[in-house]
Amino acid sequence: MMKTTLRTRRSTQDILPAINERFSPRAFSDREVTDEELDLLFEAARWAPSSMNEQPWRFLVVRKGGEGHGALLSCLSPKNASWADKAPVLIVNMVMRDLSRNGQPNHHARHDLGLALGQFTAQATELGMGLHLLGGFNAEAxxxxxxxxxxxxxxxxxVLGFPGDPDQLPEDLRARELVRSARKPLSELVHKGRFHG
Ligand SMILES: Cc1cc2nc3c(=O)[nH]c(=O)nc-3n(C[C@H](O)[C@H](O)[C@H](O)COP(=O)(O)O)c2cc1C
Structure with a gap:
């Protein structure tokens, strides 16, 4: 288990603020995300690179109180749904499985979605928003x-919105909201010249 630090981190290096200030919040404020703000995030995602410029990413947006919100919430794991229901926007992130040019499987589709989501996330952080990605949901439902x-x-x-007051969360989640997750050292991740085990 890696150690976490209390609201300090992130990197001590001089990386972009939109990267360094990002974390995955569970507490969201009541502040709305406007259509213009949301469009700007998708515009940032749209300009991501993709294999053969296929742009396989597709997004389904629902808003709190709007069409489809209850349906999507009920597809989340109960733990995730317990805090995600406060956020103003939920988005299902999808990819086209096959290449439009020849119908063959696009083996890079999920990779390219990740790049697009990275740009979406950096733009959201730059605007002071917070977002939390979830794998804990029922895709078939x-x-x-x-x-x-x-x-x-x-x-x-x-799960997208503006970060809120951690005190709104139940105690176990509140405690997690107050720490920032750690990262593995570069020496474990980067191999220079030759691969070392
Ligand atoms: C693809 C993906 C799936 C995730 N699924 C969940 C999830 O189901 N529930 C959750 O609370 N966090 C989820 N997370 C958030 C990660 O746990 C979090 O990004 C990681 O612990 C690092 O913390 P940080 O984002 O605050 O730096 C997910 C993140 C990603 C990228």
């Missing part, structure tokens, strides 16, 4: 609830 065709893979869910 989501497919059925929204009639999502089999040509799309359903990859993860984004």
């Amino acid at each position: 989501t497919r059925q609830a929204f009639q999502i065709p089999e040509t799309l893979d359903i990859v993860c869910v984004t």
Whole structure:
């Protein structure tokens, strides 16, 4: 178990603030995300690189109190749903499975979605928003609830809003909200010149 530090980190190096200030919140404020703000995040995602410029990413957006919100919430794991219901926006992140040019499987589709989500996330952080990605949801139930065709893979869910007061959370989640997760050292991740085990 890696150690976490209390609201300090992130990197001590001079990396971009939109990278360094990001964390995955569970407490969200009542502040709305406007259509303009949301469009700007998708615009940032749109300019990500992708294999053969296929742009396989697709997004399904629901808003708190709007069409589909209850349906998507009920597809999240109960633990995730217990805090995600406060956030103003939920997004299902998907990819087109096959290449449009020849119908063959696109083995880079999920990779490319990750790049697009990275840009989405950096833009959101720059605007003071917080977002939390989720793998803890039922993809098949989501497919059925929204009639999502089999040509799309359903990859993860984004919980989006503005970070809120940690005191609104139950004690176990509040404690987690107050720490920032650690990272492995570069020496474990980066191999220079030759691969060392
Ligand atoms: C694809 C993906 C799936 C995740 N699934 C969940 C989840 O189901 N529930 C949750 O609370 N956090 C989830 N997380 C958040 C990670 O636990 C979090 O990013 C990681 O612990 C690092 O913390 P940080 O984002 O605050 O730096 C997920 C993150 C990613 C990228």
